Amino acid sequence: MLDKTFEAAAIEPRIAAAWDEAGAFRAGAGAEPGADPFTIVIPPPNVTGSLHMGHALNNTLQDILVRLMRMRGRDVLWQPGTDHAGIATQMVVERQLAERQQHRRDLGRERFVAKVWEWKAESGGTIVNQLKRLGASCDWSRERFTMDEGLSRAVLKVFVRLYREGLIYKDKRLVNWDPKLLTAISDLEVVQEEVKGHLWHFRYPLEGVAFDPSDPSTYIVVATTRPETMLGDTAVAVHPEDERYAALVGRRVRLPLVGRMIPIVADAYSDPEKGSGAVKITPAHDFNDFEVGKRHNLPQINIFDVEAHVVLKGNEAFLEGLEAAEDLAETVALMHGRDRFAVRKLVVQRMEEGGFLEKIEPHVHAVPHGDRGGVPIEPYLTDQWYVNAAELAKPAITSVREGRTVFVPKTWEKTYFEWMENIQPWCISRQLWWGHQIPAWYGPDGKAFVAESEEEAAAEARAHYGESVGLSRDEDVLDTWFSSALWPFSTLGWPEETAELKRYYPTSVLITGFDIIFFWVARMMMMGLHFMGTEPFRDVYIHALVRDEKGAKMSKTKGNVIDPLDLIEDYGADALRFTLAAMAAQGRDIKLATSRVAGYRNFSTKLWNAVRFAEMNGCVRVAGFDPSSATETLNRWILTEVARAVGEVTEALDAYRFNDAAGAAYRFVWGTFCDWYLELSKPVLTGEDGPAKDETRATAAHVIDEILKLLHPFMPFITEELWARTGEAGPSRETLLALTRWPTPGATAPDAAAEINWLVEAISEIRSVRAEMGIAPATQLPMVLVGADAATRGWLDTHAAAIQRLARVSEASAAEAAPPQSAQIVTARGTIALPLAGVVDLAAERARLAKEAEKLDGEIARIEKKLDNPQFVARAPEEVVEEERTKRDGYAERLAKVREALGRLA
């Protein structure tokens, strides 16, 4: 006997262990012979991570599809694994070191990296266990890690090949530099943050005239949000068509505090509308200025070290051509070695002292921050490795254009194209220790030898120099996303031509959030096409972001994070999963309310109790039971409804409409099976033994099986548990539910549907009227069916017991006319009369009927207006017009009967 409720927290882990032991999720488990493969690669979570709501949604959706396909007998592989997450992981371990007042430099590279591996061994399994807790049916035996041996070999191979093809190259240009993490980062890792800053207007004195703050003809005003960079200014730019400054172009100004003479150049970059219309140019510290500098052949003066401290002493580029003026000496003494923000203050202060500060305006602007380090990034001139993304993007764009890879919902393709068509070189080198070290070795003269091993590089060097030389390896590691980009094929064994690679590549569908379309999806497309020659996935399903109840992005700093593990603890993984699926409408953010999870926990309890009820009534599965041989109307009806539900759920899942699928299953289980089938079958189940009872028991058990299958992708734990428990009676289960075949819609019985639908309507109507009339539940009323045809009267006979019980009716009979003083319910198949004499105030019934008549009147008037419109009759499709007529006639007939009933009561 089942307990009263399903104890999710206790039972779910046990089920998970059973799946594991049975190897139920191994690639190909339960597949039909000759089945097509179905592959999903998991978006690898960071090893440092723990399960958040985004993971929960993402993996629930994947698991629903994977379980569906496995049940359909497809050869399923859900490839799991984790990402080494370069910066994030390195930061975790560095933080631990910091607690002991240590720095990674103290350990040295080798020992530090060893420490990270240690940490990974200890804590890296957290996220995987949490995914298992969620019920993710990955093939855990194939778990991979982006830095394991095989994947690292793939990374080497890819790097070397792209290098040899000229698609990876080294370049010196401005990069986004994170002065806290001391590494370059890619454009995508930069987040713009609105900052309330200032716009400082500086006067730069013109050459050849005596500077006089009160005489604007002696200087030019530039506006800046970054005063400190003025130390590296090498020009002032004005717009070529800006008449205000036309006369000044070609002249020079003396850079205050520094004394450098810099030109005023005409460049269209300068925007006359912004600031003063003249802009200071710092080629070494601003992306736009860098470009301007190249156009005008300006020097690039880097004034920062890697931590964005100002470096002036010994800074050759800075000092070149400067005279040893007093103000310069002061500037160097005051500012050298100080932080950029301290220098900002000092520069402003000294500019003011010198009369060079014209005004300060408040100014809100976006400041780029490193997404990991959280500090403003610095455009910084360094040597880095780049991927020629524009080249690799071409086929990746074509694939989507030509529909070989399809985004769902399609709107995301626009985003994809937008980015891919304007893609910039991808900076892939990072000045970190944790990651794939770049396979480049440098000779004494700095020449790079890129090869898969040091030996190979040494050989190349020998060939180049004509002798053995000492080589030093590039210190940098690759952007984490470089290895992630290979994930769909590297996890399957590439570059080896493994059987898995052949079998499971390309993958069937990728399920991910829109936030990593650029980071990941686009790059997998590029790498997959380049190295495998085919798109890495057929469909890309983009799901929403999970937000809090108010729609805010969940974040630790806001404190609005809902931890999925808490929800699992409180309501069960099944409830959480079902909630996420039910809310996963395409193209919308999900605002998660805990009450919703509670609601679906109730649903699982409902299911549990329905099975419990069946168990109590001896609904045991019958070997070889053939649903199509059922003869009882009620059973034929529920089988029809099952067929419909199976069709709806399947169709919705095939279209990635997870919410529709969940909704259809929910409505069927609760609204149809529990509310009506179980209720209506009670008389049979508690009645005398016989064929009807046997058939009903077998049918109930059969329908429950179908329900368990249908719900399994959404609620794997409770369904697997019930599958096992219901397997204890009757014929034993051949397999776990997870490996059972997905149902296909069976035959339907329209006649049974019509009959039971009438019954449901009759009961509902009687209940409704009773409630409206304020008739106490304990009061039993007789009911009389008036004006019904023989078939309907037959239905009444058949279902009299059900009606009596469910509508609280003392006796049900048919008659020619309604008894006096009856409430009357007019239906399409006759009028149901409830004699009310002595039970209820007849005036109330008159009022009810009058209201009903009024409503019908309104409906009829509305339709008639429509039908009187010649345009409607002429232009609307015939069937729509006909439908309206039928509706009108039906209403009119009912109205007549309602009026008649009213008349009798008068």
Added chain:
RNA sequence: GGGCGGUUAGCUCAGUUGGUAGAGCGCCUGCUUUACACGCAGGAUGUCGGGGGUUCGAGUCCCUCACCGCCCACCA
């Protein structure tokens, strides 16, 4: 500045070819009815953001305005 999405019941959200709206939660009224109070029965609540247009007919298509959110670009 460019682009995308949203605005539907008190709250959170559905609404797939255009035929005047649904769910969960909440609320109200009843109920120890052969599983389930995490339940049962019944009920109330919407000028589908504003305006205009197309159409016989618009929550659904087009235009426009307002507000909200996101993405990309931008440290003058």
